[in-house]
Amino acid sequence: MCENRKSFLIILNINGEQFILESDTELTIDEKNYIEAICETMYDVSNEWYEDIYDMSPYDIAELFEKTVKDEVGITVTFKAIDLEVSILEH
Numbered sequence: 001m002c003e004n005r006k007s008f009l010i011i012l013n014i015n016g017e018q019f020i021l022e023s024d025t026e027l028t029i030d031e032k033n034y035i036e037a038i039c040e041t042m043y044d045v046s047n048e049w050y051e052d053i054y055d056m057s058p059y060d061i062a063e064l065f066e067k068t069v070k071d072e073v074g075i076t077v078t079f080k081a082i083d084l085e086v087s088i089l090e091h
Helices: 029-040 058-073
Strands: 009-014 017-023 077-080
Touching: 009 058, 017 058, 029 058, 058 077
Parallel strands: none
Antiparallel strands: 009 017, 017 077
8 A cells, every 4th residue: 555655845045045855754843843953053153064164055055954954854855946936026
């Protein structure tokens, strides 16, 4: 029998660059909170990559985020392509 596993979409904003990621499972409240905490502390001096993060591109930081979520939360997130990006702006 096929088990229905729900995925969860995450929009990751890194200094104005947006990435869409999909988790391999539905996230619990605790997992969501942990992922938010990872984001809040990415530029913290206590992180091992603190010295290098300022020289990283948003894409490198997104890959670091992907790895950190896997290592610390145990959730696999994969990048999803953005097929169309549009804006509605007030003039």
